[in-house]
Amino acid sequence: MITGYFILAQGLNRIYPKVNIELAEKLLEYSGVLLSEYSVGDNLSKNSFVQRNRIQAGLSNCIVVVETDVKRGTMHTVGFAEKNKRIVACLDHPEKYWNEPTTRGNSLLIDKNRAVPIDFGNIDELIQVINSLEVDPPITL
Known part of the structure; x- marks a missing residue:
């Protein structure tokens, strides 16, 4: 069972901000998932945060x-x-x-x-x- 999720505004290879790395690791440890609509290696842009918010609202x-x-x-x-x-x-x-x-x-x-x-x-x-x-x-x- 999935216990929670993070929706990233960039590719799955990077957690931003870096202060959230430990939190992301803890989430995965407890059967959570990291989600992104971006490809590995895609970088952040101002618009990617808005698009992430779109997904957060849709899943809530x-x-x-x-x-x-x-x-x-x-x-x-x-x-x-x-x-x-x-x-x-x-x-x-x-x-x-x-x-x-x-x-x-x-x-x-x-x-x-x-x-x-x-x-x-x-x-x-x-x-x-x-x-x-x-x-x-x-x-x-």
Whole structure:
């Protein structure tokens, strides 16, 4: 049984950032897998991270946004999740953080009803909703 996976934004011959090498080895030790749509030796590009996010969203039942600015890569992931009819949940930070650059994306997603607001008081409720999903919706990549 697969216990987890990493989706790489480059070929399987390289883990980026290097600080994740030990984590990748641990994942493989516990029956996890490394996935990539790139050939061995393919290098990173800015677009390859966006494409990786597309796959992450497609393979997930739910995307949980902890913090993001309005124009960060996480917003690409949210868009792909919406396209694939995945649940998008967003940490609803305390009001004093609403105008911080790292939480403006969260505020936007919640204000536009594009994400289910969550906090540490209702995280169990979100987990129950995710676990109640019977079938993954079709993936559009």
